[in-house]
Amino acid sequence: MGSDDADATTPEDPSLRLLTRIADFVEPLTRFDRGHLALETSQHRTIELAARQIFRVGLDFVRAEGQGPLPDGVMEVANGAALAVEAEAQLASARAIIPGRLALWAADHGESPLRRPGVAACFTPPAVLGFVEACAACRGRGSIECKTCSAAGAVECPTCAGRGSRPCSACKETGKERCGRCLGQGYEIIHREETVWDAATNTGRTQNVPERRTCGGCGGSGNVACARCGGVGRESCSRCAGQRTITCQTCKGAGALGCEACASTGKRHFTSQLACTIRETFECSPRTSDAELAATLKSLPAIEQVLGYAQAHRTTAETDASTFRRETLAAIPVTSIVVAVGSRRANVHGFGPQQDIRDYANIAGILLSDDLDALESALPETTLAPPRTTPRMDAALASALASEANVAIAENPGPKGLAVVLNDLRGLLTEEHVRRTSVAMAKAIRRAYWAAMVRGPLALLALALLQFPVELMLRKLDPSARFSAMLGVMLLAFGGAIGAHMLVTRTLERTLAPGRTLHLSRVLSRQGHLRNWLLGAGVFVVLATPAVAGLANLLIPA
Ligand SMILES: [Zn+2]
Ligand SMILES: [Zn+2]
Ligand SMILES: [Zn+2]
Ligand SMILES: [Zn+2]
Ligand SMILES: [Zn+2]
Structure with missing residues (x-):
């Protein structure tokens, strides 16, 4: 899409612009065109929002101990008491330095909302401190008397x-x-x-x-x-x-x-390292009495999203000892429209100059609910055993499959697929609607598949009967040649099963999408029908072919 074209067709009015954005998302996903969506009312507001970022610098000792002498690069002190004194001195010195360095950083970057103070900006790690002690477990000997033999060996x-x-x-x-x-x-x-x-x-x-x-x-x-x-x-x-x-x-x-405690060295070492961390917290306070909008804006996870929506913003910052605070006042334009979908209404908001839509308020669910109702009410007329569908169910399933969103639901069965679909649709359908659709479509597709299978393609399994003449012709040959022949018949019959699945797929594509292209093979395999059919047909072929051979020998003895 060229940008010139987009400018030419994008309406000036922000509410029509928002409706166009909604239609652009909904239209390819349902069988209904944008004519089904009508703008009812609209409202434009600029909501003031205070976004607070707080960065707290924390200092902590990371203590460790281990076997043997001190690792390289550790500054050795006499003992635990000396280490405590030295560590306290390191902490005091870091505490004295941090506020100045943090303030220096804030002077340069404090009012740039996207800059975050790093540890390196306010902290230089001091030397790791450590001391060595005789191993307590072996009293420094590096070995322990054997208890089994009382050291006698x-x-x-x-x-x-x-x-x-x-x-x-x-x-x-x-x-x-x-x-x-x-x-x-x-x-x-x-x-x-x-x-x-x-x-x-x-x-x-x-x-x-x-x-x-x-x-x-x-x-x-x-x-x-x-x-x-x-x-x-x-x-x-x-x-x-x-x-x-x-x-x-x-x-x-x-x-x-x-001695395991000291790896037989007789020594253990203890170290202490002063480490610095910076914890960021973020919160938004929108100034609006609209509870729905307030909740949406409060849930913005980071300053990046706030700035993405802001038309203008103003930032102030302050440092206080080891805490840096920044407040950004953002003006966020919000366009809200009420869309009439048939007799029902959906309230949709567009945030920021780009009119980002965070929730499509079940617009597709409203459009597709009649199709779902029709499918659910047609299902009781059908049966799985014997497999039977009705023209009404075929028509209802065809209508449902005419919407891309429903095809996506059919291609993603189960709880995992549900999560995938819900994530992709951003509130275009409710979870309840997707769940109901998923169940109804699975049932309808299963019945349509088996009904189409028994209406003809199933007969291809009769290829296993070829074993009858083959057995009679080859009975004089040695067992290995007869086994090879039987294997050939089995493969032929299994090939027939694959062909039957392809025929069913073709038939369903014609009945469920007359006059348009529908690629059902993906849906059928994701719903498990390809696997189930080939598994069942495989077991049948393996059992039936030797049975036919046995029957041939029984009926026409050599
Ligand atoms: Zn030891
Ligand atoms: Zn011993
Ligand atoms: Zn003796
Ligand atoms: Zn004797
Ligand atoms: Zn002995």
Whole structure:
């Protein structure tokens, strides 16, 4: 838009100028042209506003402590008491200097409302102060006695309870085992040969005589000393190798642990730094009895907005010790008009020479309320299962979608989308209106989508039936070839599902926007229909295709 053209068409009268600004914003967002907005009354005022900026210089000590010696660049003092004295001196010196430097800055920039005093203008940071102390946790040693082993570096062996040995596993602590020679009998039988004279035959014959003797291996007791423990009854502990203690795991045998408080240095340092901050507060006092205008002007967040609206301003400033105050008296022209929208009225204000509109007083909401009412009243005639719409609902949805603001609402569903839309529309619609529209449009679009889907495009899923002849033709082939063929049928059917969504989109674009262009695909995907349809169709194809193959084999056996 060339500026010459704009000048030529911009009306001189400020109220007509404001109406034009409103129409320029509303017209592209609704299906209604500016003919629906009529200027009813208008009022021009200049509101006096006092804007107060207060800058308070504050001083604070930032204290820190840490492990080891002082960091580089810190000025070392003897101890905590010395640090307190030095810090107090730094504070006194800064306090003495700040008012003079602040006043000097104010003399140069005090009456320029957009200039803000910086810390550097009134404060030069003094040296960071610090001292070092022996670490309290380790008393300066850098390490701490190990509590687990009482600094010994070793602890009692838990396996043998510090005895160095454990009961012999072979003899159960008796020290004995059964004698292998007599098998525990204590005696052995030996057979001696004896010659016996037989008087009847007068011959001598030899006979074996068994004889019982005490066992030479065990001396008759049946037991010998245990070979494993040598008769002691206990064997050496394998965990501690008989040493009775093992290395302490906590200190790894050192008897002490590094001190965490000082990183084993034995020292801790403490520092104190004087820091300066400047806090700004801002408040506006508009002088008007109009409560709505007063509230709007009071909420201006900073001097920049006040100056943006001011036709003229006058600034005074004063410094008082460490506080700088500035007051700007601004004259803000305000054009207020009452716009007639059908039978309803909206009160809109334009602030400043540029007539900034902070709130469009629900003008679009008034224009679009009939469309919303029509859509809401048509919805009960429709159903989701089975999917069915009525010509009345289609017409109402078409009217609603003819307004750009409603398309924006449909493209931004959910609470997050609501916030986006409300922020963009600057009061052109109320939150309640946007919420109602969002719910009604989502419902209407869902019903229109599924109704259009079942009226034909859904049949494309029947492409999965191709698996029937494919199965019969390929049943002689090996499984991997048949699997590839089935995958091909699945992809074809899924492609059919994508095609069905595109057909539905095209159909809806024709029924909902006859004679004009409406790009519905964005709305349908933001409303989740594309995702839901492809998900459902995908599951169907994956389940139906193997089922068709099974059916083919069942009905026509090989
Ligand atoms: Zn320590
Ligand atoms: Zn230890
Ligand atoms: Zn024996
Ligand atoms: Zn033994
Ligand atoms: Zn042991």
